[in-house]
Amino acid sequence: MLGGNICYHYIVVFFLLTSLVSFGDGRRPPRSVAGRVPGLPSYVTVDGFNMARDGLRPMHRAPDDNSRIPGRYIVVMKDTSGSDAVQDVMGKYRYTVLSAQSEGRRRGHPDVIDMFHMEPVDMNMNILKGFIAEMTPSDVSIMRTMPDVEYIEEDQVFEKQSAVPWHLDRIDQQDLPLDGLFNRQPKFVSEAMVCPAGYHPSGDACFKAFDKAKKYGTAEAVCEGEGGILAEPRNRAVNEFLFKLLTSLNPGEKLWIGLTDREKEGTWRWNNGEELDRNSFTAWAEGKPNQAGDCAVVKADSKWNDVPCRWRHRFICQRPAFGKDSVDVYIVDSGIRYTHEEFEGRAVWSGFDAHDADGSNKGNDLEGHGTHVAALVGGRTFGVNPRVLLRSVRVLDSTGGGTSSVLRGLNHIGRVSSNSGARGVVVMSLTSRGGSPSVDKASRRLVLLGLPVVVAAGNYGDDACNHSPAREAEVITVGGTRITDGLYDRTEEGGGATSYGSCVDIFAPAQEVWSADVKSQSCNNCSDVRSGTSQAAPITAGVVTKLLSRDPSLTPAQIRLALLSTAAKNKLDFSTLPDDARLKTPNKLLQVPTVPLKETAACRTVWSLQSDREEGSVASAACNVNETLLSCASVTDGVHTGEFTEVTLRLMKNNGKPICVAENAKAGSSVYALARCCVLPGSLKCYIKTQKPSNKKAISALAKCDQNPRDVLTGCSVSGDGGVVRHIRGQECLARGKRPEAHAFCCRGNHMDCWKVRSQFSLDDEVVARCHVGSVLTGCSTRGSEGAPILGTRAVDMTCIAHKPPDSTRAIQAIAICCSVKKR
Numbered sequence: 001m002l003g004g005n006i007c008y009h010y011i012v013v014f015f016l017l018t019s020l021v022s023f024g025d026g027r028r029p030p031r032s033v034a035g036r037v038p039g040l041p042s043y044v045t046v047d048g049f050n051m052a053r054d055g056l057r058p059m060h061r062a063p064d065d066n067s068r069i070p071g072r073y074i075v076v077m078k079d080t081s082g083s084d085a086v087q088d089v090m091g092k093y094r095y096t097v098l099s100a101q102s103e104g105r106r107r108g109h110p111d112v113i114d115m116f117h118m119e120p121v122d123m124n125m126n127i128l129k130g131f132i133a134e135m136t137p138s139d140v141s142i143m144r145t146m147p148d149v150e151y152i153e154e155d156q157v158f159e160k161q162s163a164v165p166w167h168l169d170r171i172d173q174q175d176l177p178l179d180g181l182f183n184r185q186p187k188f189v190s191e192a193m194v195c196p197a198g199y200h201p202s203g204d205a206c207f208k209a210f211d212k213a214k215k216y217g218t219a220e221a222v223c224e225g226e227g228g229i230l231a232e233p234r235n236r237a238v239n240e241f242l243f244k245l246l247t248s249l250n251p252g253e254k255l256w257i258g259l260t261d262r263e264k265e266g267t268w269r270w271n272n273g274e275e276l277d278r279n280s281f282t283a284w285a286e287g288k289p290n291q292a293g294d295c296a297v298v299k300a301d302s303k304w305n306d307v308p309c310r311w312r313h314r315f316i317c318q319r320p321a322f323g324k325d326s327v328d329v330y331i332v333d334s335g336i337r338y339t340h341e342e343f344e345g346r347a348v349w350s351g352f353d354a355h356d357a358d359g360s361n362k363g364n365d366l367e368g369h370g371t372h373v374a375a376l377v378g379g380r381t382f383g384v385n386p387r388v389l390l391r392s393v394r395v396l397d398s399t400g401g402g403t404s405s406v407l408r409g410l411n412h413i414g415r416v417s418s419n420s421g422a423r424g425v426v427v428m429s430l431t432s433r434g435g436s437p438s439v440d441k442a443s444r445r446l447v448l449l450g451l452p453v454v455v456a457a458g459n460y461g462d463d464a465c466n467h468s469p470a471r472e473a474e475v476i477t478v479g480g481t482r483i484t485d486g487l488y489d490r491t492e493e494g495g496g497a498t499s500y501g502s503c504v505d506i507f508a509p510a511q512e513v514w515s516a517d518v519k520s521q522s523c524n525n526c527s528d529v530r531s532g533t534s535q536a537a538p539i540t541a542g543v544v545t546k547l548l549s550r551d552p553s554l555t556p557a558q559i560r561l562a563l564l565s566t567a568a569k570n571k572l573d574f575s576t577l578p579d580d581a582r583l584k585t586p587n588k589l590l591q592v593p594t595v596p597l598k599e600t601a602a603c604r605t606v607w608s609l610q611s612d613r614e615e616g617s618v619a620s621a622a623c624n625v626n627e628t629l630l631s632c633a634s635v636t637d638g639v640h641t642g643e644f645t646e647v648t649l650r651l652m653k654n655n656g657k658p659i660c661v662a663e664n665a666k667a668g669s670s671v672y673a674l675a676r677c678c679v680l681p682g683s684l685k686c687y688i689k690t691q692k693p694s695n696k697k698a699i700s701a702l703a704k705c706d707q708n709p710r711d712v713l714t715g716c717s718v719s720g721d722g723g724v725v726r727h728i729r730g731q732e733c734l735a736r737g738k739r740p741e742a743h744a745f746c747c748r749g750n751h752m753d754c755w756k757v758r759s760q761f762s763l764d765d766e767v768v769a770r771c772h773v774g775s776v777l778t779g780c781s782t783r784g785s786e787g788a789p790i791l792g793t794r795a796v797d798m799t800c801i802a803h804k805p806p807d808s809t810r811a812i813q814a815i816a817i818c819c820s821v822k823k824r
Contacts, residue, residue: 043103049145055237056144060153072155077129081148089146167509174568202241206319209245216295216309224351227416228319229271230258235281243302256315259296263360272338326422327388327545330413333370334396335363341525342379342516350391352412354405363392368518373429375516376538382515384542410442423548424451427541429534431458436468447474452556454541456533459496465503480510480536486573502584502607508536557626561602561679566593601776603678605795611671622659623677631676631715631779632660635792686747703744705731710749715779717743754819761811771798771818779817785810
């Protein structure tokens, strides 16, 4: 008996000695060693740290070696940490290093002195709690164990990007030639990430527990309705966090996790289809999975098990955390290849896939178009804004075609976007050959919900007003250009050409555009060239996300006018367009705005469709939601100028909002109505004053801006039975002629100044008056010498253009009404 005890103690002592030797030589010890720092020798320990429980603080790395500043790091403290957090962290670091150096030397490792060497660079940052320091890899490892640290970021070079794709190069400079540069914002921001109400943060994600047990498919649907997915414990820290939430619900219960092998027995995949391989973190219980079921749960011991999907369990939904500048982009297309390197994990499923009968695809791209589009919005190399979250709304099938699936996808966005917690942008690089009122209406409804909708003009080489959703007034419709600033046109090569016309808002690069692509199931770094307005729309959407990141309060109307007011103007070659289309198509090329639209007014001209040629036929133009009609004008069909054309202007109301109506009078050829639509800062109030003659025999009508003493005139329109002329006197609009009506467009003058700029009377076919920089053109009128025929007026940016027939010998004058908003 005594001999047995001696042998037993000998074995224990031998085990302890060999264990100490193995720990001392730097090899990985058992996970249970308290304070052990992964990757460092066993004698380097941090008091209170437990890897299995705490995990390491996130590390944001520079994109490549050329951007990285070797050995320099930014250490950011949690917002919830105390005011002395930096000092506390530094004190704990010094204690840990001194202890490690002492123990290392005692164990015969003198090189421990060289493992640690921190040199502070800036310890007094005011804009965020943290510091910058030069550190060794061992220093960084210790910092990643500190509970007060939010994250660590490799310092990197911020500079203009060189050798960028031409589509990025072109949108940050007004003129050619291209300079090979593109200013890109830093990828990471210092502000803390936050979660929607009811969600709990962990790392860069948010989690919400649901106490009611449901089948796996039902639980999936609930999370999709929340704008998220079933929770994915892809690392130990998240797995432990889910375990804590589970025990807070009901100890001993199980939770569904977003992991199944429904597609192929034994091949387990996460929500987005990514395979769980041998290099992935797993927490399967012993002997699991054993093909007992196709859906995974996490148990009360934090281990995983496979069970039938029809069983009912509680569940946790997961959503990305977001900051104040977060923007979600809904890619309504053929899906997104989530695993493509361009997206860096920022591409997720929105919860809608119209072509996924068995529920296994989940918005993944099988054709390539959607991936190409998504990367132009937010890819790390090809994207305008590589900080957005890209959500796949798969409405096109593997051949790139879709039907009412588009409408269902838009309906899905309307349902889930309100739960996002971040501003959203919708991108539709698709169009119909004809019109679809339902798709138009659904697109309009999304805009009314506050979502800017950016769509392709189409590649039909015709009027974009013939197609949906490009013709919808509330969306931002984008035409395409070439690298030479010509319009996109590949008809000679069997391709398409950009659509054009008054329904187009702006143009962007479209021909031979590089972006991410799907060439095989295994290629996650492929790229390819594609052409068309499908490329122009997402590039524009990327600029929209930048505007929203700066100011999430911007309305879709403000965003549109910010794009138009900062666009490069009159740079595009319109020589290939039909004559009448050149007048209606905006010569504006997308640029990245350098300042947000906030404390100033901005205006655009909205063209109607062309009226019929019969006497009394009308054309009408209206402003969008959150825009104000500040004047109403008209112009006749510019092709038919050989005869005098009379135009009658009048105002009507649609759902309480005024619309501009032009009526083709006797001997008229046809007419367009032009509404001058503006976005005004703050709560500036405007109104329209209409005045008829005081009696039937009177030949004049005078409308005054007189609700308040300092009210200003922004526009003057007149109507009657033909031959009505207008006069602008101060803040008054005077109409003279047969049964005249005067329409004065007025705004409160407390915060707005307006004045008139008049051209000289001229015999030219076009006469112009211009507003100066810093003001905005709100009204455009004309006046002719007695009997002068007038074809109308149109406002283009800061210029008022008056038209007369070429054969007329009577002079005309252009009158611009220019306004500026006073600083408050």
